[in-house]
Amino acid sequence: MNYAYMPGCSSHSSSRDYEMSALAVLKALGVQLEEIKDWNCCGSTPVSSVAPVTSMALSARNLALAEEAGYREVVVTCSSCYSMLKRAETYYRNDPAAREMMAGALKTMGRQFEGMVTVKHILELMVYHLGPERLAAAVTKPLKDVKIVPYYGCLLGRPQKAFDDPETPTSMDEALRITGAEVLRFDRKSKCCGGSVMLTKQKAVLRLVEEILWEAADRGADVIAVACPLCQLNLDAYQTRVNAEFGTSYRIPVLYFTQVLGIAMGLDKKHLALGKTFVPAGRVVNI
Amino acid sequence: MELLHEDQVERSFLEEITAYPGGQKIRSCQQCGTCSGSCQMAGEMDYTPRKIIEMVRAGLKREVLTSKAIWQCVSCYACTVRCPRGIMPTELMYALRSIAIQQGYCSSQEDSAVFYNTFCDVLHKYGRIHEPTLMGTFAFKGNPFRLMGMAPLGVGMLFKGKLGLIPSRVANIDEVRKLMALTRPKEVKAS
Structure with missing residues (x-):
C-alpha cells in the first residue's frame, strides 16, 4: 500500500530520527511512503503570522503536487505540517473565498487542485487505518x-x-x-x-x-x-x-x-x- | 478601561479584520471568556483574547495592533476548539499580526516578528526551511545576548546530528516565489 508523504523541513534536520523510525516501522508493516516530489514548506506559524493567505497557498501547492501524481492520501509525520495541510484542505472544501484564492495562486504556476486529496497524520494511519491488530502482530x-x-x-x-x-x-x-x-x-x-x-x-x-x-x-x-x-x-x-x-x-x-x-x-x-x-x-x- | 474618545476609534477596523479567514465570525462573540480561560499564555498578555476581540469591535486599532498580546499567542488552538460561537481567535491573531507588520504598527523590538520575518526570508530563498540558516540568521539579528543564549542549543544539536548542514531546496523555486509575491500583502507604512 503506497501513500504520498509530506516529510516537512525538520525531517531533513532536527527530526531525522522521527522520519527514519516512521519509515522503518511502516516498512515493517508493509506500507510504503512516497515523498511528494518537490514539496515545499507548509509555512507553519511564522508564515501564517506574516501573511495568513500565503500559508494556505503554500499548503495548496503541496496538495496539488500530490494530486497531480495520482495520490488520494497524503501522510504527514510533523504535527505542524499536518495542521497546516489539513487547514488548507478544510478551507478548500468549505470556504468558497479561500478556495478561489488558492485556485488563483495555483493557476499562476500552471497548477490546479481538485480537492481529491485527504491529509492524514501518521498516527491516524497506524491506529485507524492499519489498525491495532496489524500493529500487535508486528510486536516481537x-x-x-x-x-x-x-x-x-x-x-x-x-x-x-x-x-x-x-x-x-x-x-x-x-x-x-x-x-x-x-x-x-x-x-x-x-x-x-x-x-x-x-x-x-x-x-x-x-x-x-x-x-x-x-x-x-x-x-x-x-x-x-x-x-x-x-x-x-x-x-x-x-x-x-x-x-x-x-x-x-x-x-x-x-x-x-x-x-x-x-x-x-x-x-x-x-x-x-x-x-x-x-x-x-x-x-x-x-x- | 477609560472612556473612549472619538479620535481613538477606527470604524473601518472591524471590516478590515472580517475580510481575513479568521475574522468573519467575531461579530457574534458573546464575550463569555472561554478563550481567555483556555489560553496558556493569557497571564503573559496585556489584554486577554476576549478583550482583544472586544477592542477590535470597538475600533481600537492602534491599541490592538501595538499590544503585546497578539505576539504572545502560541497558536495551540485551544480557544478555537472551545469557542461556543465558532470564532477562531488563533486565526484572528494571525490576521492582527500580519496587519501590524504590514502597516508599521509592530515594534522592531518584537522578537517574534523578527523571527517570523526571518522564517519567510529563508522560505523565499530555498522553498523550505533550512534550520541552521534560520537559527543562525535570527541569532545574529539581535543583541549579543540572543546569540549567546542560542549557542548551546545550536552546538548541542550539531553534536547530536540534529542539524542538516546542506540546505534542501525546492527545484521549482520560482513557483514558491511567485506564490509568495502574489499572496503576501504589500507593505503600507503607517501614517
Missing part, C-alpha cells in the same frame, strides 16, 4: 516494566478535530499500549509546549515545558512519547535549562512514538536513530 519484543506518558501536543487534533479528540486524544495511548508498555494517564497530553515561540518568548515557554515535565515525573514516567518534531526538541533539549530555571532535576527521555513502536517490533536500532536525544534513551533502548 514487548516492552516490560516501562512506563510511558503519551504527549500529543496541541496541533494533532486542533483545530480541525479530524481524527482524534482535540483535548483528550487516545490514538497514541492505543498505539503505545500495543508495545506492552504501561501507558499512564497524562492530563497535560494536549497542552501546548510553546515550541513556536521558544526562541523568542523563552521565559514564558520554559514554564509551559516545566508543567509537562512535572506531570510526567510525578506519574513516574520512564519515557515521554511524542508525535511532533517541535515537541520533541522543546521537551528534550531544554530540560537542562528548565532545571536551572526552576531548581528541578528532570531527566526524562523524550522519544517519538514511532521509535518506541520500532523497539517493540525488534527493528534494527540503527534504523530507529535512538542516539539523537539530548537526554539519553537509556534502559528502554537496551531491552
Whole structure:
C-alpha cells in the first residue's frame, strides 16, 4: 500500500530520527511512503503570522503536487505540517473565498487542485487505518516494566478535530499500549509546549515545558512519547535549562512514538536513530 | 478601561479584520471568556483574547495592533476548539499580526516578528526551511545576548546530528516565489 508523504523541513534536520523510525516501522508493516516530489514548506506559524493567505497557498501547492501524481492520501509525520495541510484542505472544501484564492495562486504556476486529496497524520494511519491488530502482530519484543506518558501536543487534533479528540486524544495511548508498555494517564497530553515561540518568548515557554515535565515525573514516567518534531526538541533539549530555571532535576527521555513502536517490533536500532536525544534513551533502548 | 474618545476609534477596523479567514465570525462573540480561560499564555498578555476581540469591535486599532498580546499567542488552538460561537481567535491573531507588520504598527523590538520575518526570508530563498540558516540568521539579528543564549542549543544539536548542514531546496523555486509575491500583502507604512 503506497501513500504520498509530506516529510516537512525538520525531517531533513532536527527530526531525522522521527522520519527514519516512521519509515522503518511502516516498512515493517508493509506500507510504503512516497515523498511528494518537490514539496515545499507548509509555512507553519511564522508564515501564517506574516501573511495568513500565503500559508494556505503554500499548503495548496503541496496538495496539488500530490494530486497531480495520482495520490488520494497524503501522510504527514510533523504535527505542524499536518495542521497546516489539513487547514488548507478544510478551507478548500468549505470556504468558497479561500478556495478561489488558492485556485488563483495555483493557476499562476500552471497548477490546479481538485480537492481529491485527504491529509492524514501518521498516527491516524497506524491506529485507524492499519489498525491495532496489524500493529500487535508486528510486536516481537514487548516492552516490560516501562512506563510511558503519551504527549500529543496541541496541533494533532486542533483545530480541525479530524481524527482524534482535540483535548483528550487516545490514538497514541492505543498505539503505545500495543508495545506492552504501561501507558499512564497524562492530563497535560494536549497542552501546548510553546515550541513556536521558544526562541523568542523563552521565559514564558520554559514554564509551559516545566508543567509537562512535572506531570510526567510525578506519574513516574520512564519515557515521554511524542508525535511532533517541535515537541520533541522543546521537551528534550531544554530540560537542562528548565532545571536551572526552576531548581528541578528532570531527566526524562523524550522519544517519538514511532521509535518506541520500532523497539517493540525488534527493528534494527540503527534504523530507529535512538542516539539523537539530548537526554539519553537509556534502559528502554537496551531491552 | 477609560472612556473612549472619538479620535481613538477606527470604524473601518472591524471590516478590515472580517475580510481575513479568521475574522468573519467575531461579530457574534458573546464575550463569555472561554478563550481567555483556555489560553496558556493569557497571564503573559496585556489584554486577554476576549478583550482583544472586544477592542477590535470597538475600533481600537492602534491599541490592538501595538499590544503585546497578539505576539504572545502560541497558536495551540485551544480557544478555537472551545469557542461556543465558532470564532477562531488563533486565526484572528494571525490576521492582527500580519496587519501590524504590514502597516508599521509592530515594534522592531518584537522578537517574534523578527523571527517570523526571518522564517519567510529563508522560505523565499530555498522553498523550505533550512534550520541552521534560520537559527543562525535570527541569532545574529539581535543583541549579543540572543546569540549567546542560542549557542548551546545550536552546538548541542550539531553534536547530536540534529542539524542538516546542506540546505534542501525546492527545484521549482520560482513557483514558491511567485506564490509568495502574489499572496503576501504589500507593505503600507503607517501614517
